[in-house]
Amino acid sequence: MSKLKFNLDRRGVKHCPCGKSNGDGKFSPFVGYTDKGYCFGCDKIFSPDSAKVVENWKERKITLMIKATSFIDPRVLQQSLGSYNQNVLFRFIKKLTDDNTAEAIKQQYKIGTSWFWKGATVFWQIDIEGKIRNGKIMQYAMRHDENCFLQINCGRVKTNMPPVMWVSRLQGKKDFELRQCFFGEHLLATFPDRKVCILESEKSALIAAAYNPDYIWLACGGATGLTNDKIKVLENRYIILWPDLGKFELWSEKAHNMRKKLKNIVIITSDMLEHIATEDEREQGLDLADFLIRYEWAEYLKREMDTG
Secondary structure, three states: OOOOOEOOOOOOOOEOOOOOEOOOOOEEEEOOOOOOEEEOOOOEEEOOOOOOEEOOHHHOOOOOOOOOOOOOOHHHHHHOOOOOOOOHHHHHHHHHOOHHHHHHHHHHHOOEEEOOOOOEEEEEEEOOOOOEEEEEEEOEEEEEOOOOOOOEEEEEOOOOOOOOEEHHHHOOOOOOOOOOOOEOOOHHHHOOOOOEEEEOOHHHHHHHHHHOOOOEEEEOOOOOOOOHHHHHHHOOOEEEEOOOOOOHHHHHHHHHHHHHHOOOOEEEEOOHHHHHOOHHHHHHOOOHHHHHOOOOHHHHHHHHHHOO
8 A cells, every 4th residue: 555644634534434523533544535544542443445454553554743742831821810709610629628628629730710711620631741731611500409419510511512622723723633542541640559540531530539539539531431542651550440320331441441451450330230220220321420419528538437
């Protein structure tokens, strides 16, 4: 096969041929194609001359043009660290816990505030080297929830279009090369000996960190967020995956892939939620945080300490 060039503009391709969303640009099509190219998520090349997927793409005579990862200026992050009395998600965490705990989580995860949407939260993706990959902006609103001990919850506003905004896009950086990392990834360097727990949702990672502070809580950003590119930083770690309800089988497959890809890891996929959830809760796709907030925070911590 003759050498092929990759189209560096991935925005026009909505899905990888493997079926995954191309929302974060992990599929790079060949020039002249929209369904043939290389997927950074599944680490496969889809060859133009055959429908067959080539597993070992390095053996093919292909020129792979990969742009360097882009980063956000730390000063932009610093500018977002304020207006917390208007940050709906931070206010909710403060109601759940206490001032000191909310402040510690805010500083640990570098929670930011954005006025792109009123009172929105910026989830900064800071990699293990401390470099800022991007900021993910989402808006939240308080709503009644009889299951939460507060009788309120904090849910994402799903009517916004787009539902998520990236700081790099707000800055107008058209050539920004986004390679996402885990939300909270920088904590791996800070706490090298702690066990690592991974959820889908950034909000849920913050809540779980308040209820179970002895672990590092990371968010991968979605059910398919455990990509080969992201998981490289997890070598030599003890990892517990906490899939949303209905995603246990998918994440068990992800865990199997991680065992093959990573050295010296222990990895468990928790099925606790599958055992305790009702049918209605399964249909809603609840996650760990939805169950944690049913317990009064201080009492939960005391119970955990008493049981060792």
